[in-house]
Amino acid sequence: MNLEFRKHFASDNNSGVIPEVLLELSAINHGHFPSYGADPITQAARKEISRVFGDCDSYFVFNGTAANVLALQTMLKPHQSIICAETSHLHESECGAPERFLGSKLQLCPTKDGKITVSDIQQKMIRLGDQHASQPKVVSITQPTEYGTVYSLSELQEISNYAKDNNLYLHIDGSRLVNAAEHLGLEPYEITKFADAVSLGGTKNGLMGAEAVLLFNSSLKEEFKYIQKQSMQLAGKMRYLSAQFYAWLKDDTYKKYAAHSCRMARELANELKKISGVEITQKVETNTVFVTLPREALKATRNEYFFYVWNEHTFECRLMTSFDTTIEDVNNFASLIQKYSN
Numbered sequence: 199m200n201l202e203f204r205k206h207f208a209s210d211n212n213s214g215v216i217p218e219v220l221l222e223l224s225a226i227n228h229g230h231f232p233s234y235g236a237d238p239i240t241q242a243a244r245k246e247i248s249r250v251f252g253d254c255d256s257y258f259v260f261n262g263t264a265a266n267v268l269a270l271q272t273m274l275k276p277h278q279s280i281i282c283a284e285t286s287h288l289h290e291s292e293c294g295a296p297e298r299f300l301g302s303k304l305q306l307c308p309t310k311d312g313k314i315t316v317s318d319i320q321q322k323m324i325r326l327g328d329q330h331a332s333q334p335k336v337v338s339i340t341q342p343t344e345y346g347t348v349y350s351l352s353e354l355q356e357i358s359n360y361a362k363d364n365n366l367y368l369h370i371d372g373s374r375l376v377n378a379a380e381h382l383g384l385e386p387y388e389i390t391k392f393a394d395a396v397s398l399g400g401t402k403n404g405l406m407g408a409e410a411v412l413l414f415n416s417s418l419k420e421e422f423k424y425i426q427k428q429s430m431q432l433a434g435k436m437r438y439l440s441a442q443f444y445a446w447l448k449d450d451t452y453k454k455y456a457a458h459s460c461r462m463a464r465e466l467a468n469e470l471k472k473i474s475g476v477e478i479t480q481k482v483e484t485n486t487v488f489v490t491l492p493r494e495a496l497k498a499t500r501n502e503y504f505f506y507v508w509n510e511h512t513f514e515c516r517l518m519t520s521f522d523t524t525i526e527d528v529n530n531f532a533s534l535i536q537k538y539s540n
Contacts, residue, residue: 205527206504207466209402210374210485213520216404216455222445223406226437235436243440246447247412251398252387254412255419258439259431262373263292265397265409267299270336271425272395272418273367276301278335280369281322283309285344287371299429303332311480312343313353316360323364337361338369341389342378346463346486351382351389358392367415368392373399377484380456394418400442404455404521408439455521459485462519462528469532475539479514487517495538503531 206212231237240258247256259265266288270280280296282288284306288296296304307318314337325331337357342348349357361368370393372378379386390396394415400408411426413419426432433439446452460483467482470489480488490513491499508516519528 205522207517207519207523207531208504208506210404210459210518210520211402213404213522215406216446216451216521218445218451219405219442222441223438226441231437233434233436234432235440237437237440239437239444240440243444243447246444247398247410250386250447250450250452251390251396251412252414254390254396254414255422256398257411257413257422257426258433258436258443259409259411259426260407260433260439262287262397262399262401262409263295264429264431265399265411266292266338266371267295268422268425268429268431269369269395269397269411269413270296270302270338271300271429272413272422273336273369274300274302275335277333279303279305279322279332280336280338281305281307281314281319281334281366282338283307283312283314283340283343285309285312286338286340287344287373288338290344305332305334311347312340312345313347313349314339314357315353316356319357319360319366334366336367336369338371340371340373342374342381342484342486345480345488346484347481348378348381348483351384354389354392367394369394370396372396373402373409374484375399376403376452376456377460380453380460381483390414400446402520403446403452405442405446408442410443459519459521459523462523462525463487463517465525466517466519466528466531469528470535473532473536473539476535485519487519488514489517490514491535492539495535498538499531499534502534 244256305322307314396412398410463485467478467487470476475492477490506516508514
């Protein structure tokens, strides 16, 4: 197969696989093991998850949409609703999967930076007990947000307290959660301790293709294995999913890659700031840079380094760095923007 291997800034989903994962997959690719997660590799991976993210039940699934939908399914009845940001992946990028498979309504909060507040949640807490209205039951936040911004510990605490006081569950969509921990200078469990359930990303962090559902609330744990199986997300050869998490987490390997991808985003933003006509539109807190570019530079540069135009009206663009982004990639991209802006 003749392929042209190029790197770009479209998505950390598009990157390759961290070498530790490939080595672990090769190491376990011998002999026979029990199926469906009864193998010792999966048990070892679950221990690593509890060490890094806190005491929880963990389940491995194939993709992020499934992780979100299945986590939410443990907390919801069809007549109940999910309060989330209008920019959330649940709303914008899952083709209506939460509504279709859960039968639950999304109650959307407007946001300029991807984060929602207690005030936003309070505005959705209306018509409680009214049989004609969907009843709020889950607050879902994204950490970090789709804009790459990060909830502080005080913001998480405030939302968590409100949720508990109002009989709401708190779900964290954590496809890049370790990058948020890197920005805050915290261990991941210091973030996840606020949640009842977390959708933990793997693929965006350099895994070959694996995500996880973490359940912290003991009342949610009993039924999940049935939900996972019925939703066609129970892998027969589970060890090939769980081994990826084991390799990523053991010896805190994830930290070096999170630190690198976030540092590359800061470097990219710093280089772009030097170019006339370029504006950084969001805080650069993780591995995401939101930017408006001169129109003449936008199209020409995308032919060589692909990236997404986030807002077709304002030409705001999203640039994503990943574990394999290099300073040469950053400098070459900035040089092209400078070249085509002249």
